[in-house]
Amino acid sequence: MSTPESQLKEKQQVAVEAGKRLIATEEQTTYAKILDIGMKIGLIAIIVAFFLYAFGILSPKIPVTEVSKYWGMKSHDYLEAVNIQSGWSWLSMYKHGDFLNFFPIAFLAGLTIVCYVAIIPSLIRKKDAIYAVLALLEVLVLLGAASGLLAAGGH
């Protein structure tokens, strides 16, 4: 019969082994690596894009002096007032400093989708079917939100 002391030692050994396994989990490391690189790129890009806009290096669609006319409006009224379509119309306005800022914002918002897509193969390989399905569902939910389809019924 094992003593409480030996039981504790055994438990600690299991904990150390399991801890190593957990910290080194392939999908968690993959997720962290992609998030790390993407987050740094996105945050640098957001500052660069803003300075290109604020310094007038790329001319904005809405002059900086006129932005304050719109920031008190509901977003729906703002879009109508400046004659801009909702959704992904900003993609075609990359030459304007203000809309260039949408790119790093969308990049940061899209990063989680990339991270999830990257861990799915590892989950499938490990035959972790439930988590592979959950990860896939999350990708679909985020893609639905990003596509604008899930918000189509709004204002």
Add this chain to the structure above:
Amino acid sequence: MRVSRTIITAVIFFTSLFILATEPALASGISKNATSASGTQWWIWPALLFIVTLAMGIVAVLAGVGGGVLFTPIIGGFFPFNMDFVRAAGLIVALSGSLAAGPGLLKKGMADLRLAIPVALIASSAAIVGAMIGLALPDNITQTSLGIAILAIVAIMLLAKKSEYPEVKKADSLSSALRITGIYHEAATGQNINWKIHRTPQGLITFIFIGIMAGMFGLGAGWANVPVLNLMMGAPLKVSVATSKFLLSITDTSAAWVYINKGAVIPMIIVPSVVGIMLGSFIGVRLLAKTKPSAIKIIVIALLAFSGLRALLKGTGIWT
């Protein structure tokens, strides 16, 4: 010391640069007299926004709360921006903070992906619904609801207890099926903490409400995530805090997309806020060792209570 000086220099440099950049005469050569709807020089607001969010980033770290929960009520209550833009900015602020913290928390094994994935799926789906509700509601109702929500959060902050290592006698069948269990290394004691969770179905249902509130009000949801993960589901406090921080990067992403797609994005509001909060957080981390977090936390709770009251009175038309 050297790092502190570098951070302070960076803040002064960025503030000066920002004010210069947003000064219309320098930025685009257009009339210097352009004013906002409230009659103030337009550039005052983004410059002030940067300074306020910088301060917010500092106190958020010192008080141990997320920047997102401070951002929406304070900026929504005291700045001339519509709540649509404030909530979108609030989500992107919380998203940026969690994206920045996420890699470190995952690598150290503090944030747990197996715990986060099922919770995130529910919270992020609910956040989309919340964002759609928020965008569809009239401003006065949003403000009133935000005021009530913030006052409730204040009550949670004051009343909720925390448990370093909650006692979980037996993992429930759902968490066992999902194999949500883990071990993390507690650096303070050098021990490896073995943990499991219980009441998983109840916890997941609660995350539906948390997700809706996060999306609807543009609040980071750490204030709710931590008590549910820690007290209800029984995850250790450090795992709960880390997983909650990481969770925001998923929950807020889905709601942020709804706001982006609905055009509720004004870079002049979002970028100074994100940069201000991030710089403030770096300074806050440096100051953490030299301040009394409990005193700061009382100030933050008082500030939140005042902002909640302001939103409530603004929404009901008593204090516009």
